[in-house]
Structure formats: structure tokens, C-alpha cells
Amino acid sequence: MEGLVSMRATTPRASSRTVPSVKYGPNFSIGRSIPATSMDPHGRYNSFSFTSIRAQQKPQQSETKEGITPLKEDETNALQVKEWEVGMFHNEVAAAQGIRIRRRPPSGPPLHYVGPFEFRLQNEGNTPRNILEEIVWNKDKEVTLLKERRPLFMLKKALDNAPPTRDFVGALKAAYQRTGLPGLIAEVKKASPSRGVLRENFDPVEIARAYEKGGAACLSVLTDKKYFQGSFENLEAIRSAGVKCPLLCKEFIIDAWQIYHARVKGADAVLLIAAVLPDLDIRYMTKICKLLGLATLVEVHDEREMDRVLGIEGIELIGINNRNLETFEVDTSITKRLLEGERGQVIHQKNIIVVGESGLFTPDDIAYVQEAGVRAVLVGESIVKQSDPGRGIAGLFGKDISL
Numbered sequence: 339m340e341g342l343v344s345m346r347a348t349t350p351r352a353s354s355r356t357v358p359s360v361k362y363g364p365n366f367s368i369g370r371s372i373p374a375t376s377m378d379p380h381g382r383y384n385s386f387s388f389t390s391i392r393a394q395q396k397p398q399q400s401e402t403k404e405g406i407t408p409l410k411e412d413e414t415n416a417l418q419v420k421e422w423e424v425g426m427f428h429n430e431v432a433a434a435q436g437i438r439i440r441r442r443p444p445s446g447p448p449l450h451y452v453g454p455f456e457f458r459l460q461n462e463g464n465t466p467r468n469i470l471e472e473i474v475w476n477k478d479k480e481v482t483l484l485k486e487r488r489p490l491f492m493l494k495k496a497l498d499n500a501p502p503t504r505d506f507v508g509a510l511k512a513a514y515q516r517t518g519l520p521g522l523i524a525e526v527k528k529a530s531p532s533r534g535v536l537r538e539n540f541d542p543v544e545i546a547r548a549y550e551k552g553g554a555a556c557l558s559v560l561t562d563k564k565y566f567q568g569s570f571e572n573l574e575a576i577r578s579a580g581v582k583c584p585l586l587c588k589e590f591i592i593d594a595w596q597i598y599h600a601r602v603k604g605a606d607a608v609l610l611i612a613a614v615l616p617d618l619d620i621r622y623m624t625k626i627c628k629l630l631g632l633a634t635l636v637e638v639h640d641e642r643e644m645d646r647v648l649g650i651e652g653i654e655l656i657g658i659n660n661r662n663l664e665t666f667e668v669d670t671s672i673t674k675r676l677l678e679g680e681r682g683q684v685i686h687q688k689n690i691i692v693v694g695e696s697g698l699f700t701p702d703d704i705a706y707v708q709e710a711g712v713r714a715v716l717v718g719e720s721i722v723k724q725s726d727p728g729r730g731i732a733g734l735f736g737k738d739i740s741l
């Protein structure tokens with residue numbers, strides 16, 4: 339058993355010197371030949387972070403008015419080699435940045451042998467430690483299957499016919515200017531792991547229309563099925579029902595493929611969660627979003643995550659989630675804490691819009707986070723539970739904000 343375990347542990351390192359024979363295409367795209375993201379079968383970064391490094395090292399060259407200019411093939415290869423020589427493991431990189439959420443062990447729990455029998459042991463390494471980790475591991479499986487069914491090249495083809503995106507950040511700014519209150523991102527949310535089912539009689543399009551009528555600047559649509567009873571069908575239905583508010587695709591993004599998918603399904607913005615994604619991923623994914631015309635809402639929950647995100651160029655929107663996604667604890671004073679002092683100044687200088695997220699129920703809650711410095715809020719439960727969610731918005735703000 340000893341021998342087996344140590345063999346498993348050393349195999350990936352031994353192969354980390356091997357340069358893959360995979361050819362990457364010359365444009366700024368991902369996952370032509372290997373899956374776009376995060377890990378090879380040994381849990382090591384593959385094309386994903388390689389491309390991140392490429393994006394990071396050549397910003398002056400890669401960004402133009404039109405978008406991202408292709409790198410030459412030989413540069414591509416040189417950087418590819420470099421990354422594979424570094425041979426970092428996702429979980430190691432993440433842990434070095436204080437990220438506690440680990441990625442799913444590559445092929446399910448490791449095998450153990452007892453005599454002639456083979457079985458899988460539940461242990462720290464192969465059991466999710468909290469709900470967020472469980473969601474992420476599940477998402478990993480889900481995305482692997484979806485990608486097989488609809489590989490990136492197909493999504494890219496579908497993009498040729500996609501209508502242009504709507505200006506998510508612009509809509510929030512305009513709402514703030516119009517009302518003097520934080521712009522509202524109203525969430526179309528049927529259920530959550532912490533609160534259970536929020537609304538039995540759930541018609542996503544009807545709710546979206548009511549939100550729009552009630553003065554929401556943007557909408558957030560949960561697309562995770564298993565834990566939030568959401569769906570991409572909901573996103574598509576709202577988009578094609580003529581709702582004008584820009585749409586945030588509320589997903590657990592761990593793979594750049596999901597960003598293309600969200601765009602094809604009608605999203606105008608996506609969520610990136612700093613508790614899940616290392617800096618390189620956030621950098622890289624933000625670039626992809628820019629390329630696709632999507633806004634990025636980068637979500638943080640503590641000082642360390644905020645500082646990491648403030649160190650990344652080009653971030654326009656930061657969400658402060660008052661809910662800890664590992665424990666479900668909600669505390670609105672987190673928004674205040676993270677905006678105090680120097681951090682608040684940096685945010686101001688960079689003209690970043692901060693979104694106060696979760697646990698907001700009353701006009702006092704809105705005033706409290708506005709006072710703390712947010713210019714937008716993301717609200718689900720308190721408004722989706724109302725029989726008329728549009729009227730729920732007036733209740734939340736203490737006045738009609740639709741005029």
C-alpha cells in the first residue's frame with residue numbers, strides 16, 4: 339500500500355518535465371486541443387494557466403482597440419514550455435494565495451487496496467470540506483460532460499450569430515445617477531442551499547419582468563441546477579422575452595469554457611469567485627470576458643481576497659458577499675469592513691464599482707451599505723419572496739425607484 343501511494347504521489351511530478359505535444363492555435367483562445375482549464379489528469383495546471391501567463395506577460399502586445407491580437411506561434415510555444423516546466427498544481431497555487439477551496443481529485447477518490455479487494459476510502463483528500471467545495475467539485479464533473487457534448491469550437495461558431503451584449507456596468511452607473519441610490523441587480527433565484535426553496539410558484543420570465551418594471555438596473559440569473567434550482571433555460575428565456583436589463587449569469591465558474599457558454603446563452607456579465615479562483619485565472623478570465631463583451635463581477639468575502647483582486651488590472655466591478663459561502667453565515671458589516679481605510683481609497687482611485695451582496699432586506703440595510711461605499715447591490719431573497727417582486731423592490735428601498 340505504501341508503495342502504491344508514493345507511486346501516485348510522484349508520477350505527476352516526474353511527468354512535469356514533459357512538454358506536451360499539443361499545438362495551440364495562434365489566436366487568444368483556449369482549449370483547442372486540451373480542456374480549457376485548470377488541471378491535467380494529475381491536477382496540474384494545463385493550457386489554462388499557460389494562457390494566463392501569456393496574457394499576463396504580453397499585455398501591451400496582446401490588447402488592441404479591437405480586442406486581443408494573436409501571439410506568434412513560437413512565442414506561444416516558448417511560454418507553453420515555460421509553464422509546463424513550472425509544473426505547478428492547482429491546489430498548491432491556490433493555497434499559496436490563501437484559497438481554501440480545492441479542486442476535485444482528478445478521477446474520483448483514490449483507490450486503496452486491502453488484500454485482494456479494491457475500494458475507495460472517504461478521507462480528507464477526497465471528501466469536500468464544505469458546501470462551496472462540494473459545489474465546485476460537482477461543477478467540475480458537470481462541465482466536463484457539457485464540454486464533451488459541446489466543445490469550445492462549437493460554442494465559438496454559435497457566437498458568430500450571438501446578438502451584442504448590453505452594458506452591465508453602464509446600467510448600474512446610470513441607475514445610481516438617476517436615483518442617488520445603489521443600482522439594483524435583482525436576482526432570479528428559486529432556491530439556495532442555505533435557505534431552501536424561496537418561491538414555490540416560480541416563473542423566471544414573470545419575475546424578471548416584474549423586477550424590470552420595479553426599477554432594477556440589471557438582473558442576476560442563477561444557472562446552477564443542483565444547488566439553486568436554476569438553469570440556462572431560465573437565462574435564455576429571460577433574454578429572449580424582451581427584458582432589457584443586462585443579465586448576470588450567476589454560475590460557479592471554474593473553467594473558461596463556461597464563459598463562452600454563458601455568452602452564447604445570453605449573458606451580459608459573469609461572476610468570478612475569488613474564494614475559488616487563483617489570481618491567474620481571474621486575470622485570464624477577465625481578459626476572455628473583455629474579448630467577448632462581457633462584464634465581470636469579481637466576488638470577495640474577506641480582506642485577503644479583496645487585496646488580491648485589487649492587485650489585478652482591469653477590474654471594474656467587485657462584489658462583497660456578506661454571506662460566507664463555506665458556512666452560510668451572513669454579516670453585512672463585512673461590506674463596511676472591506677471598504678474602510680486604504681482599500682476604500684484604492685477602489686475610489688481605480689473608479690471600481692462595489693456591489694454589496696446578500697442579506698439585504700430593508701431600507702436601513704441599503705443605507706448602511708451605501709454609507710459604507712457601495713454603488714450597487716445584489717439582492718435575491720428579500721425581493722423574490724414577495725408575491726409581487728416589483729413591489730418588493732419598493733419595499734427594499736423604502737420608495738418607488740422605477741420612475
Ligand SMILES: O=P(O)(O)OC[C@@H](O)[C@@H](O)c1c[nH]c2ccccc12
Pocket residue numbers: 525527588589637659695696697698716717718719720
Ligand atoms: O438572496 P440574497 O441573500 O439577497 O443574496 C443574493 C446573492 O448575493 C447571492 O445569491 C449570492 C452572492 N454570491 C453568490 C455566489 C453564488 C451563489 C449565490 C450567490
